[in-house]
Amino acid sequence: MDPTDAQTACFEAGIKFGSLYHQFAGTPVSPASADSLARAMEEAIENQPHCESVTVDVLREELAAELAESAADYTELTGRFLDVEMVINYEGTEVRTRMDMQDGYPLMRVEDVRPDD
Amino acid sequence: MDPTDAQTACFEAGIKFGSLYHQFAGTPVSPASADSLARAMEEAIENQPHCESVTVDVLREELAAELAESAADYTELTGRFLDVEMVINYEGTEVRTRMDMQDGYPLMRVEDVRPDD
Amino acid sequence: MDPTDAQTACFEAGIKFGSLYHQFAGTPVSPASADSLARAMEEAIENQPHCESVTVDVLREELAAELAESAADYTELTGRFLDVEMVINYEGTEVRTRMDMQDGYPLMRVEDVRPDD
Amino acid sequence: MDPTDAQTACFEAGIKFGSLYHQFAGTPVSPASADSLARAMEEAIENQPHCESVTVDVLREELAAELAESAADYTELTGRFLDVEMVINYEGTEVRTRMDMQDGYPLMRVEDVRPDD
Numbered sequence A, B, C, D: 001m002d003p004t005d006a007q008t009a010c011f012e013a014g015i016k017f018g019s020l021y022h023q024f025a026g027t028p029v030s031p032a033s034a035d036s037l038a039r040a041m042e043e044a045i046e047n048q049p050h051c052e053s054v055t056v057d058v059l060r061e062e063l064a065a066e067l068a069e070s071a072a073d074y075t076e077l078t079g080r081f082l083d084v085e086m087v088i089n090y091e092g093t094e095v096r097t098r099m100d101m102q103d104g105y106p107l108m109r110v111e112d113v114r115p116d117d
Helices: A005-024 A031-046 A060-068 B005-024 B031-046 B060-068 C005-024 C031-046 C060-068 D005-024 D031-046 D060-068
Strands: A051-058 A082-090 A093-102 A105-114 B051-058 B082-090 B093-102 B105-114 C051-058 C082-090 C093-102 C105-114 D051-058 D082-090 D093-102 D105-114
Touching: A005 A031, A005 A051, A005 A082, A005 A093, A005 A105, A005 B005, A005 B105, A031 A051, A031 A060, A031 C031, A105 B005, B005 B031, B005 B051, B005 B082, B005 B093, B005 B105, B031 B051, B031 B060, B031 D031, C005 C031, C005 C051, C005 C082, C005 C093, C005 C105, C005 D005, C005 D105, C031 C051, C031 C060, C105 D005, D005 D031, D005 D051, D005 D082, D005 D093, D005 D105, D031 D051, D031 D060
Parallel strands: none
Antiparallel strands: A051 A082, A082 A093, A093 A105, B051 B082, B082 B093, B093 B105, C051 C082, C082 C093, C093 C105, D051 D082, D082 D093, D093 D105
């Protein structure tokens, strides 16, 4: 069957998450550069269709803790350092999604689907 | 509302498409290296959860046509050179998705959602 | 033979250019998001060892011109939209490098190698 | 001063390493998909100018060991799982380079510069 608008909205939400993660994972990042990276991630993904808002938090405390254990000044961006929220709207269906750490893995998930009345 | 299984299946399908595109876009590619890249893309994304199959065609004829117009031996992978099909299965809901060129743009879309009987 | 310091400085400069290009090529970009992306690219690569400064200009006029020809609001970052300068210092040898468009291709090159006196 | 051919050869070698790493880091990888990814990396980077050969080993034993410690079937490609050799030739100067783990970090380095006689 063809997808419903709500299903397409969820598909679009997934595209944005996969894009955000695989475009920026691996970027050299430090506590000092965390904010500029977070802003660029937000504004880049907000360009994509049906994307209402993207909020990225690059977790400076987690970065600082990891760097304290090593001799390095920076590391590579990975899901362990990210907390992301996105709102997608497709033909009136609003989808709220989130990625954060759950049981040691970055978990992307749909938190709310709100179809038009 | 919480997502249905079919909505989650569509979300998962979108994640795979965004991942595939933004992980591999920009890769140096020529007609001779098109096949190894296509195989790697398929096997990489098939690792992701709920992903039943990925079929990637890197379009050698399109690559050859673009290179014939320039002095270059290779170019960067972009949607213009890709035809991709994916099958996702989440809790018994099967979602079939595709990306190919439509009106000059690479269009990712859900072609079929088949919930469990 | 083992590399000289000046040769290692040039190797390090090349690493930064390849990193910058292949990390960020493919990022969704518009005139409005060009600046945040440029700042993130600079600060990300400046994290890498021996990297004194990175200056990235994402060319808004070029972006606007390309978007005016199409129905799209954004495009993917590629070398056509970039002008980059980097200064690397390895053990006292300073290397100045640049990437910009030359004859239709983004050309990365070493402009100056200044060994220690 | 303008770079010598040997310095340019080292710059070109660095570009290939940065490209290889930041194009492919973050790719979903498992012991079963390690070989197709390694082949694609080799053939992709060999497209680039002045690149004579690229040999990539994606370390299946390291992957298997990491996966055995977790509940996951796959992980993201990072330097810990890579051993790479490259030969660059620029105007007769041959440069041999390598990346492997040294003291817990992936180290990219020039092993040999052999100018023309």
